[in-house]
Amino acid sequence: MSEVGRRFRAVLPAVGLLTLATAGVLGISTLLGFAPAPPVWRIVLTLVAAALLGVAATDQVRAALTDWRGATAAESGAHRRPRRGAPPAQRRPDLERTGEHADTGVFTGRTRRVPTTDDLWGGEGAVATAPPRVEDPPTAGPPPRPRPPRPSWVRLAVTVLSAVALAVLLWVPQVPVSGVVRAVAQFFSGYGAYALPVLPLLLAWPLPRLHREPWPWQLPLVPLVDRRLWTGEELRTLAVATLIFVRERVLTRSTGIVLAALGLLHLVRGNPDLLDGGTSRAGGIVGFLLAEPLRLVLASGGAIALLGGVLAGAAAVVAASVGRAWGTVTGYAVLAVALAVPLGAVGAGHWLGFEYYLRTENGRVVVVAGLSPDHRQAVHDTSLTVDGLSPSLVALFDKGLPVADNADGDRIAKALARPAESAAASFVGDQFELRAGECFDWIGGSSQLRYVAPCNGAHVGEVTFVGHLPFTVDPGKAAVEIASRAVCEQSYGDYLGVPFGQSFLPLEQPLLPAGLDGDGWQPRPVIACWLGSVGPWPLKGTKTVAALQQKVSWGAAGGCKIEVPDALRVTAEQPNARCVAPGPEQKLSVPGGGFAMDLEFAAIGKAAGGAKIGAGCFDGANLANGYSFEVAADGIIEIYKHVGDQHVKLGASAKPKNAGPPTTASTPLQVTCKPTVDGGVELTAFSTGSRKATAVDKNAPITALSPRLVLSNAATAGVVMTTMIFSATRV
Structure with a gap:
């Protein structure tokens, strides 16, 4: 078999495991509504990423597969006979690393298998002869199951005490520091904090691992110990060793199951933001850091699928190692628990535990x-x-x-x-x-x-x-x-x-x-x-929109002053001022609203004869726009339309009969402004002395209106409008 063929055959189990698991999780998560299906190109990218992870986990998956076959063979008590014409049995380094062979070689007849570097990719290696061993059994029986050594009592005690301490701190709220510990744990691992007491128990009985060089813990200390920066070779060594360590921990150990579960919890709970505390109720900052980069590249659906594939791959490798040591039944149970518990908790987290x-x-x-x-x-x-x-x-x-x-x-x-x-x-x-x-x-x-x-x-x-x-x-x-x-x-x-x-x-x-x-x-x-209260009468059903006694700001614009003792006093402090009350602070306007106003007022001051006093319907958002009903010094009621600086007279009444002007007597006034069915605004004013003024504005009418009092001063400053009665209702 060619070199390419051997390498392809070596990586095929791992690539198949990670890719199929990722594809399965993607389909299930889409059907359950955990995330929408990503675009096709992101699905392809997700499967390619899963295949690359499978290549990285080749050795571990091959060792796990050999472990499982060995466990099956040990339980069945049968062994394959060598095929006729087949080469002598080959020694597999991965079997040696997992403990299937306790000797330095494998014997078949009078030949000893010598391992070579080709064995990493399934090569045939070299064969050397050796005399038969005296202690070899004459007949082949079931190979002994390689039980891992029992952990020391110190290791058991430490792990159990750690689990109990975490359980008390995280599960018993009556403990004084429980809240602080739980908050810190949830910040880092979210809802995974409630499972932390279980994790130390996984260290009580360590699983076999592949042979590798120990992580070079001395290299990070070089700047402190040797007082120099790292060399390029040291950085490469540190990076490679770290990647190998991470690869083993994430892809083949229970650590990978835990990390994948935290990332999945972050994704299925809607990718909460780190700043608003939502991550503490999902996968914590660990889940955020794992899942967010994947989500940005693969979308939520792709990230869920890839992390689910990693979880399934790690669970399969752990279950195979357990099955080799304690039997296939135990291996199947571990596989079921390693898949069902984290995936079930993550699935429930998609619907439960929200505010x-x-x-x-x-x-x-x-x-x-x-x-x-x-x-x-x-x-x-x-x-x-x-x-x-x-x-x-x-x-x-x-x-x-x-x-x-x-x-x-x-x-x-x-x-x-x-x-x-x-x-x-x-x-x-x-x-x-x-x-x-x-x-x-x-x-x-x-x-x-x-x-x-x-x-x-x-x-x-x-x-x-x-x-x-x-x-x-x-x-x-x-x-x-x-x-x-x-x-x-x-x-x-x-x-x-x-x-x-x-x-x-x-x-x-x-x-x-x-x-x-x-x-x-x-x-x-x-x-x-x-x-x-706005007066000695009930308000129920009156449709009152304004009243003299209302507790609202009457403040006027610049050049005007408002006082509310027993009556309302509006003073024009500057000549040629137009005072509207309530002023610009009250921005109420009713689109399409109609109003009926009833008021009584009088004017005093040296220049009262040049003032016009009355009421109006104005746009609260811009008091320069609206309509006014103004009583002049001769008692005539005039109706004006105001648009910015433009003031257009729309109508006027006749002179009063037997009624004094506002400069010498109080003047009652009833006015109405209301929209018409054809889109105009109807304006009407009545007063004593048979005064009546009407107008209908259909030329770009102003329809957002509110009731106001008006004082137009055309002479000197100091004119005062005193209002004794003012009320407005909707019509």
Whole structure:
């Protein structure tokens, strides 16, 4: 047989084992959904990598195959007879290394087989004659099974004590330093840390190994001992020795099974990031360093297949060595355990042991299974969309709200989005009880005592919703506070008639049960939502979007000043100023929204005659755009359209009859701005003295509007607009 043929025959078992195992794991992982099938070129690259690893493990696999054949032959008690015409039996170095032959040669008749370098590739070698040995048995019997020597009592004691110590530190949380040790172990090996106590037991009874030169541990110390750098030859020696050591440990020992399992655990758990702590719940930093480079080159599917092939190859070699020493039944058992335990644990890790978070994704609310709030392993759709959810609820989901599982996420998401389904009869506080729709007053100070008060009289607030938070397990103080506000925002529109975000009226801080955090936690706690009073009347169903008493910033733009004592005072501090209140800090605009405003105002100041006062519908994002209804010094109501610096009069009323101008008397005004069915904006203003002004804007109308007060000063500074009544509702 040619040299090429001998070498091909030598590497064929190892290449076949690694390649077939890799291909099998690739097919199984794809069918089970561990990772999508990689492109064809990456599949080919994966199989080529497996074949190269098989070439590297040739000697070890050949030795394992010989071990298994020897174990089978020893148990059957039969031996092959030499074929007629076959050359004398050849001595195999790999058999000698595994312990099949205890002598220095193999005898057949009067010939002794002398090993040569060709034996590494299956060569025939040389044959030398020798006289027959006297001690040779006259008949061939079953070859004795080479039992490894029993380990010393010291080795057994050390391994057992190490296993017990690790078990106590990692499996018993009551030990004081258990948490620290477990955190360190999980940082390096992830969930593999829980199996660490078992690993020392594998060292109690060492397996036979191939003969090799010991690792040159002196070379790394050259710079310290000899005070010089390494030579090129020393670096090559160190690299080759290290590669040989790694090859044996990874491809043929239990170490390879452990490392491959950590890399697989990292891959099947969705490749968690090292920075967010997700690797501690996967394969740790070891799994990350092993799997990530393979994933980048071979994709997840290819990396899973290659590591699975390495695990299967190492398990087969270990099982063969065990079978040679303790029988094929034991070898099969070891093979089954070495494959089933790590692959079963890794497979379960693809579905189990994740945390669940309510998140938003592509405009939908989903439950994400992951190892951290930013990690995505699996996604479950709750059938809810982001449209219609309040800003706080969207922010809560964007941040990631922990839930128990997919079903719990469905329940919590729907309960937060539809709080009316979780309404409660009453909120019980410290010596008070409130129900939805009731108004209340309070004694302030340290007592915080609230009591029910009539809504048509003086009161502090009005309860808009009383209901349960959907949490059965404490999600933390921050999550409770945000969820409480989200529930209040979601129920805002059901009570007021205007969705939250389309009204200036702010929500007050929700009322929570006392001691809700810590030991005072109760499942599905009851909260109460409320609005601050804006007058001696109830707000339920009024669709109020603005009021003079609202607790909102009225701040105006530069050149204007806002004061809110008993009435609202808007002062134009500069000439030719146009003051709009609320000012640019309040950016609310309702696309397609219509409003009806009721106000009463008066103007004072030396130059009040040059001022125009009234109300308007403006785009909150840019107060330079919108419509205004302004009462001039002669009492005429004028309707303007404003687009940047352009101010166009759209209409005006007649002069008032028997009504004084705003410079001498207070002026009531009712205005309406609302969209029309044909895409325009209808503008209407009424006042005393039979004044009425109307206009319809169809020329690039402004449709994102919000209610405002307006003071246009056309003369000197110092004009003051005093507003006694102001309220706006949706139409």
